[in-house]
Each structure stands twice: as structure tokens, then as C-alpha cells.
Amino acid sequence: MPNPPAKPSPTLVCPVPLPAGAAVQLGHGSGGRLSQQLLGDVFLSTFDDPELATLKDGAVLPIGSSRLALSTDSFVVHPLFFPGGDIGSLAVHGTVNDLCMCGARPIALSAGFILEEGLPLHTLKQVVASMQRAAVEAGVRVVTGDTKVVEHGKGDGLYINTAGVGVIPEEVQVAPNRARPGDRVLINGPIGEHGIAVLSVREGLAFESPIVSDCASLVDLVARMLAAGGEGVHVLRDPTRGGVATAVYELAASARVGVTLNERAIPVADAVHGACELLGLDPLYVANEGKVVAWVDPSRAEAVLEAMRAHPLGAQAAIIGEVTAGPPGEVYLRSSIGSLRVLDLLSGEQLPRIC
Secondary structure, eight states, X not given: OOOOOOOOOOOOOOOOOOOTTSOOOGGGGSSSHHHHHHIIIIIIHHHOOHHHHTXXXXXXXXXXTEXXXXXXXXXXXXXXXXXXXEHHHHHHHHHHHHXXXXXXXXXXXXXXXXXXXXXXXXXXXXXXXXXXXXXXXXXXXXXXXXXXXXXXXXXXXXXXXXXXXXXXXXXXXXXXXXXXTTOEXXXXXXXXXXXXXXXXXXXXXXXXXXXXXXXXXXXXXHHHHHHHHGGGEEEEEOOOTTHHHHHHXXXXXXXXXXXXXXGGGXXXXXXXXXXXXXXXXXXXXXXXXXXXXXXXXXXXXXXXXXXXXXXXXXXXXXXXXXXXXOSTTOEEEEOTTSOEEEOOOOSSOSSOSOO
């Protein structure tokens, strides 16, 4: 009897950079080095706005005596449904979490839909219902939106853009420029679950233990962290595309400080660790959708950690590193055997289309 045909290996893409000015490539969407080049060469140099240049998760806009946070994001995840979520809940969670990273309490969202001709209406209804549930959970309203339809074969089913607005309490001061040497680096739980969950469905991979996306609203968790830490909570960032390593690198470069992370302290689920070893991936660069990295004054770090662990989304929270005086913009990982290695930006894309 002939052997059955072998299942194709997962398609992992790490494009070689092309000459400047050649064309947009998949790696430009990775959050890594090519993304940085695209932002600098095309967008930042053209729009030239000081708030945009901070590269925070959202803009902070003074309005009279108040401050508003504004953020926008587009979602092109494939497949549309994955363990632990779907493109609808992801679109809501992604934008409200970006507002939270500005220290804001989200209040309203817009939703724009790019629909491909032939998309089953029951699929669209399922996604919209999921968005509504996620919005109710996060305490926000979807108050405006838009729909566009493109020809069959030109939209991959469904893309969603969401924009959100939130109010920043007067006492909250969160920004990369508030980072200080000695700050502790905290995270609320295991990393890499979202990216591996999406990959497992896309490629039909089965692992011994099911891997479920961490896609979730961080609104309540961040509110508790800010209440516990006060002005000692200096910086917040959700490590989505590009993972924890990219988020910390970007913050270190923006704040002109160094960071040393402790590999032993970084929580990674056994199933994610095993999947990453099998596929040749580094969990530090795999996307998350329900995680927050916080830089906290050492005098408030334990109080914030306790508040995180008291919340369902922070039960496995940990202190994973420390901010240092430099070299500015350099991030190091102290390995389990005590050696140091540099954490840099990826040149290409480990896992495309995961958000």
C-alpha cells in the first residue's frame, strides 16, 4: 500500500530585505526592522508630527483641561476564527488595549469593514456579534462605522479597522519618557499564545496540549494596576506583533535607556515552548493579544505585581527584568545559565497575518 502524501510543512516567512525603494513586502508588517524603516522613510518623514513621532500605542491629545487618547488599528488575521477568539473580538480588544497603554479609560469605538464579495452573511453576523460581546465586556460603545465591498479574490474574506477614543484621568502619567533606570519590568502572564494559536489553525497543526489565544480586554486589569501603582507606573505597552522582545526594544529606544530581561522569569507555557522549539521560533518574538508589559518604579513594583496577580488575567504575572542606564536603546536577555545576549529587532516576519 502506498504511503499517504506527507502534509506540507507550515509556511514560515522571513523575507530577505530588498533594496530601498523596491516594493512593499510582507516583512514591512512585522513590527520589526523593516517596519521601522517603512515608518521612518514614508510616514514619519511626511506627516512630521511630534505626537506621531513618539510611536506610542495611541496619541494623547489635550482638550481644554482634559486629555483624550486616540488610537486606530486594522485587522487582517487569517483564519477569521481561531482558538480563543476571532477577528471581531480581536478588533475590539486590540484597540481598547492600545488606549489602555496610554493610561486611558476607553469610551467609544468606530468600526470599518472591508467585505469581500462572496463572504457568507452568517460569517459576518457571527463576527459582528462577537465584536458586540467584546465591546460590552470592555465597557465601550461602537458608535460609528463604515462598510466597503470589494470584488471576489481581492479582500481575503474580511478586514476590519477600528479606531477608539478614551479619557486619561488627571492623576495618570504614562509615557516612554517617564522610564527611569531601576524600573522593574512586569508582565501579566505567559507569552506567545496568540501567535501560536493562530498558526496552529492556519496550518492544521495539532499539539499535545491545545494552545488558546490570550485575546482579551485589559481595561479592568490596567485600571487596577494604575490604582495600585499610582505615578509609579511609568510605561505601559501591549506586546502584540513582534512580541515582547520588539515591544521592549522599541520602548528602550524611545526612552533612551537600556533593559535587561531575565529569561528564567519570563513565563512561557510548556505547550508554547514546545511548539516554538518544533517550529524554530522564539516565543519572545511571537505575538500576544492579552498581555501588558509595565515599567514600574521599584518602590511600587511589588504592589502592582500583587494587584496583577489578584486579577484573572494576571494570575501568573511576574517581574521579568529591569531598566538600566544604558547603553541607550540596548536590550539584553540574561539566559538561564547567566550569560547575556542581545535582543534586537527581527529583519522579517516570523508569523504573518496574526493580527
